[in-house]
Amino acid sequence: MATIKDIARKAGVSVATVSYVINNTRWVHEDKRRRVLEAIKELNYVPNAVARGLRIQKSNAISLIVSNITNPFYPDLARACEQVALKHGYTVNIVNTDDDRVKLHEALKQLRGGRVDGAVITSALPENRDEIEQLLKEGYPLVLASRLLEGLKVDSVAADNRNGAIMAVQYLMSLGHRRIAFVSGVKHSYINETRVEGYLHAMKEAGIRVYREWLTSGQGLYEPSYQVARMLLQLPPRKRPTAILCLTDLGAYGVLDAAKDMGVSVPGDLAVIGFDDLFFSGLRNIQLTTIRVPRHEMSMLATEMLFSRMADRNLEPRTVILPVELVVRKTCGGSAAAAGKPKAKNSV
Amino acid sequence: MATIKDIARKAGVSVATVSYVINNTRWVHEDKRRRVLEAIKELNYVPNAVARGLRIQKSNAISLIVSNITNPFYPDLARACEQVALKHGYTVNIVNTDDDRVKLHEALKQLRGGRVDGAVITSALPENRDEIEQLLKEGYPLVLASRLLEGLKVDSVAADNRNGAIMAVQYLMSLGHRRIAFVSGVKHSYINETRVEGYLHAMKEAGIRVYREWLTSGQGLYEPSYQVARMLLQLPPRKRPTAILCLTDLGAYGVLDAAKDMGVSVPGDLAVIGFDDLFFSGLRNIQLTTIRVPRHEMSMLATEMLFSRMADRNLEPRTVILPVELVVRKTCGGSAAAAGKPKAKNSV
DNA sequence: AGCATCCATCTAATCGTTTAGAATTACAAT
């Protein structure tokens, strides 16, 4: 709890001199410099970051805003974000919003309150559009990742969800499936909308009618998806899907378990395909076929874009769509042969 | 980017008055109050948290220091911590240390630098002892969770690891196993030491010799544990374990996969038991028998203790050891019948 | 009217830094 004044007094110099040696910002005579350094060590002094932040008007911290860190998708984003932040001498604060409007508002207060210099938002929802737009107008450095808000002039990075869903459906069709259901997610969320769109598109293109029951929300979570799958597997044979595409791997785990509980064999009687490619999907006892989204790359890129923007606020906003990849494992029974190459689409 | 002065000017009052209405700290005439509120809304003003923090000497934030948020054990701690912090009007900053001394030091700088008011440390290692002790001496509010530093006078919460390991070994023995290996973790880490101690104790008590190979580190991670398991399963029959206890569930997944890859059936030819009870361990295709550590409770308690200490720095430090629980699933083949009741041990 | 009381509001100091710009010192050249 020593302050710069204590150091100055102890070393017999002015506070300015102490500041100069701490920050290496002006030349200081060798012996004074030594005395200052000694005093710092002796009193275990660490400059008060809050005072410093107030004076220089920056915090050397950014926020990473996620909906729920408990979803294994996000810790990976966090590590990548942290990694590039560290390179720039920055620290990252992870904030959960639980997809709640007021929690996002609280998170963004950290920006307005000067506690962080910028934020990468991965939990944007259409209902947050106004708030984010306002912040942008006020000039705060923001970037959207994973969940975009279309039509907003802001730096953005997302995966090519639409194409991913198309790849998934086409892969299933190449295996002979026609009755393909989609256990989707929260309405209006970017990820859900784009993936649903891809699903619908691919189904339509193949001339397959999509029953209403085939498109039900499992919220991308285990339990709700489990429930939806049970419903799906109880449909009359004419409508009962032979394949289920899931909004997320987490949801796919729920579907897998529902199948098991109902004695439906996977991939024998049912093909299951996920989205994300979490670490756990590769376990020998899971072996989930899935669409991998490059989350490390996505987060690194988003964070780099944030730093670029903090360095130059007049940059033209960019949006980057990263290609996804079909990872063939065991839950569809097929081999990699039938999988189409992912189509890359960059810089919209 | 409006400041309190802008609001004062716009509302035609002094900055003090603005502050009074923002903080509800003195009575302000109705019409002035209204004018101030209007100005705030109009300019989209949010008080600068940094300036406020400097003046009142607190940040309303705490740190949760973890070794690696990518390990699903930690996000759960984070949510619980956040939950109680929120109740106290606080925000939590999650920081990864990667079990690196200098990263922990950086994390603790946030405390010394006044950016946070306290910290719950879940990544303490013996090599951090001096630094933590020093901080404690300087009066900073700290609590240790999950990983303790024995003999340090500091608020602490951990699981009863020793007893957990004993329960696991005894359960395996009740199933007839004698050749039981332990895929352990980083030397000297509290968690590893206590769990190894329990393992060794139970083995000794049963009069079973523990071969050196039976106690090898898998670092509590998937890949290293996978490798260790391969080694274990290639031991000559006399030494080859029929059961493997793992430091963590994550490690157990590696062991499970090694067994699968080597054509060793679980639980037929090998029993596997984990530690933690991650969400994924309950999946139908995993069904890992494990020792559950009450991480939500642990984190909530630790955070509550931190707030108690911040409220009264003279409290006598407490150490709480929470009971663990054997969760019988499918990887040992046994039923719940043989499981002993966990022994609770509180307030050392 | 004179005075005390009470409210509401204001002025200015403060928190711990950074950093212009002034002041001081050292030293060489005359």
Next chain:
DNA sequence: ATTGTAATTCTAAACGATTAGATGGATGCT
């Protein structure tokens, strides 16, 4: 000794809030 110049070091003003303590105006009482 005087002066000029360069090299150090210092003083003091920010940064944007909070909050004692001062001030001023209204009201009530004698």
